[in-house]
Amino acid sequence: MDLIELDNVEKVFDVRRKKGLLRREKRQVRAVDGISFTIPRGEVVGYIGPNGAGKSTTIKMLTGILTPSGGRLRVAGIDPARERTRLASRIGVVFGQRTTLWWDLPLKDSYRLMHRMYRIPDARFAANLARCVELLDLAELLDVPVRQLSLGQRMRGDIAAALLHDPEVLYLDEPTIGLDVVSKSKVRQFLRDLNAELGTTVLLTTHDLTDIEQLCKRVMVIDHGRLMYDGALAGLHEVGESERTLVVDLERELPPLVTRLARVVKVEGPRQWLAFPASVSAAPLVAELAAAYPLLDLSVREPDIEVVIAKMYAGGADGARGARLT
Numbered sequence: 306m307d308l309i310e311l312d313n314v315e316k317v318f319d320v321r322r323k324k325g326l327l328r329r330e331k332r333q334v335r336a337v338d339g340i341s342f343t344i345p346r347g348e349v350v351g352y353i354g355p356n357g358a359g360k361s362t363t364i365k366m367l368t369g370i371l372t373p374s375g376g377r378l379r380v381a382g383i384d385p386a387r388e389r390t391r392l393a394s395r396i397g398v399v400f401g402q403r404t405t406l407w408w409d410l411p412l413k414d415s416y417r418l419m420h421r422m423y424r425i426p427d428a429r430f431a432a433n434l435a436r437c438v439e440l441l442d443l444a445e446l447l448d449v450p451v452r453q454l455s456l457g458q459r460m461r462g463d464i465a466a467a468l469l470h471d472p473e474v475l476y477l478d479e480p481t482i483g484l485d486v487v488s489k490s491k492v493r494q495f496l497r498d499l500n501a502e503l504g505t506t507v508l509l510t511t512h513d514l515t516d517i518e519q520l521c522k523r524v525m526v527i528d529h530g531r532l533m534y535d536g537a538l539a540g541l542h543e544v545g546e547s548e549r550t551l552v553v554d555l556e557r558e559l560p561p562l563v564t565r566l567a568r569v570v571k572v573e574g575p576r577q578w579l580a581f582p583a584s585v586s587a588a589p590l591v592a593e594l595a596a597a598y599p600l601l602d603l604s605v606r607e608p609d610i611e612v613v614i615a616k617m618y619a620g621g622a623d624g625a626r627g628a629r630l631t
């Protein structure tokens with residue numbers, strides 16, 4: 306059964322803007338504009354899009370913080386806006402830019418409060434806390450007040466807090482924002498293990514595409530409140546009309562190589578970079594070059610996902626052509 310179901314969900318905000326000294330202009334912002342998707346139990350899905358695309362608004366509707374203006378939305382069969390308290394025991398939420406921990410209390414006191422708030426059975430709480438402390442490296446931090454934690458430490462503390470009550474689904478809004486490389490990698494490893502061992506469903510919003518590449522097989526792209534792509538991460542390359550790069554090392558410096566199968570995009574001494582469509586095989590190109598030029602070595606580079614996504618955002622709705630949409 307699908308754990309998360311959205312059918313034509315909309316969220317419209319009424320905004321008032323000052324216009325002149327006394328006049329205020331009323332305007333409507335369609336933050337989410339008719340989105341439909343389903344997420345089965347156990348999946349890790351990336352939810353990406355440019356600033357203001359509607360990602361946080363979607364997550365807030367999925368937690369029940371915001372009520373949709375239209376459409377149908379269910380999480381574990383529950384209507385989040387109507388039964389927010391009942392849903393709270395089934396979901397975990399981490400907002401990277403805010404903490405759910407008590408600022409002045411040591412980390413462990415925040416966890417004790419959650420133990421009581423969520424009425425978590427004692428044995429369950431102890432087991433979950435022990436697991437998070439071990440896997441997220443929290444032992445040294447439990448007695449430290451939250452305000453004294455670094456961003457990376459606090460984020461790990463927040464992720465543990467979201468998991469103490471065994472949620473079926475975890476929403477992560479920018480969980481690696483501002484973290485250093487080591488902390489990012491710890492958080493990603495933890496999420497991978499969580500999904501593999503406990504089957505927790507994860508919906509992940511991020512601007513860091515490495516998060517997506519390392520965690521998600523499926524990705525959804527939203528722009529201007531609309532779903533532009535929903536499918537395999539690999540499929541994005543086709544939608545983005547992206548290119549692979551053949552890097553060739555020649556025996557000596559030569560003018561840009563001539564072939565109809567690719568175009569030379571960079572020359573540096575005896576090394577040349579040739580771009581060709583990601584959807585075609587490199588074999589004929591390699592064969593042609595090997596027959597015509599003195600090659601020493603070669604390698605093929607996959608398209609850079611950052612470039613693919615940037616193209617897609619820039620293309621607006623047109624960028625969605627060919628995308629698999631649910």
Ligand SMILES: Nc1ncnc2c1ncn2[C@@H]1O[C@H](COP(=O)(O)OP(=O)(O)OP(=O)(O)O)[C@@H](O)[C@H]1O
Pocket residue numbers: 318319320334335336354355356357358359360361362363
């Ligand atoms: N409470 C609100 N009142 C009015 N407009 C809002 C409100 N919350 C969000 N918006 C608007 O809705 C749109 C979508 O915002 P949202 O925060 O969902 O985007 P986002 O994809 O999460 O962006 P970011 O990547 O910058 O966090 C934006 O135009 C934003 O200004």
